[in-house]
Amino acid sequence: MNRKVHLVRHAEGLHNLRDDPTIPDAPLSERGFDLAEDLGRRFIHDNSDSVGAMLVSPLRRAIQTSLAAFPRVLGAAHYPVNSGRGVRTGGVTLLLDPDLQEISSLACNVGSPPRELLEEFPEMGAQIGGLPSRWFEKTGLWSPARAAVAQRKIRILQRLWDVSEELQSSPDGREDIVVVTHEGIILVLVPDAEVPMGAYRTFTLVKAGTEIVLR
16 A cells, blocks of 8 residues: 655744754744745655645644645645635645644743744644644653653554554545645654655655555
C-alpha cells in the first residue's frame, strides 16, 4: 500500500529573520509568505491531486504556511469568502494537531490562546475550537521533557497510521498525508532528516514489527 507522508517545515518566521526567540508565537516574515507560496507551487508540480489529509501544528507560522502554500489542496472554507482561494468541491480539511507544535518553551514556540487565533483565522473556528484548552501551556502532554516528547512521537505516528488506514479505503485515490510542523518535531520523527525552512521531504509510513516508523 502507498503510505506517503510529506513532512513540511514551516517557512521563515519573524523570529528566524531577526534571530529573536522572544517573539511570541512568531508569525511568518514577508519573505516567509513568499517561500510558502513557492513551496506550494513545487509541491503541486510533484504531487498533483494526491493529498487526502493535512495535519498542522497550531503555532501561527505553521498555519500561515499551510494556508499560503496549499490553496489548491485545502477546501475554500479555510479562506475568506470571495478570495478565490481554496478548492470549492472536494478540498482537504486542515486538522490542527497540538502534538505537532515545536518542542521548546521559548516564546517563539509557545502557541496563542484560542481567542487570538480566532481573530487571525476566523474561517477556522471549528478547528481552533476543537483544540484542547491548555494545548499551548507547554505542560503535561506537551511538556518539553524528554519522556513527554517520546510519547508525542508515538501518538503522532499512530495518528498518521490511523489516518492512512482511513485514506486507503477512500474511493477517490488520494492517499498522501501532508504534515506541516517544525524542525524539532521532524527530527523526533526522523532523526537524520534535513528539511530546510519552507521545504518538504517525502517518507513512507511503515510498520516494523509493532513499531510505526517513517522511512
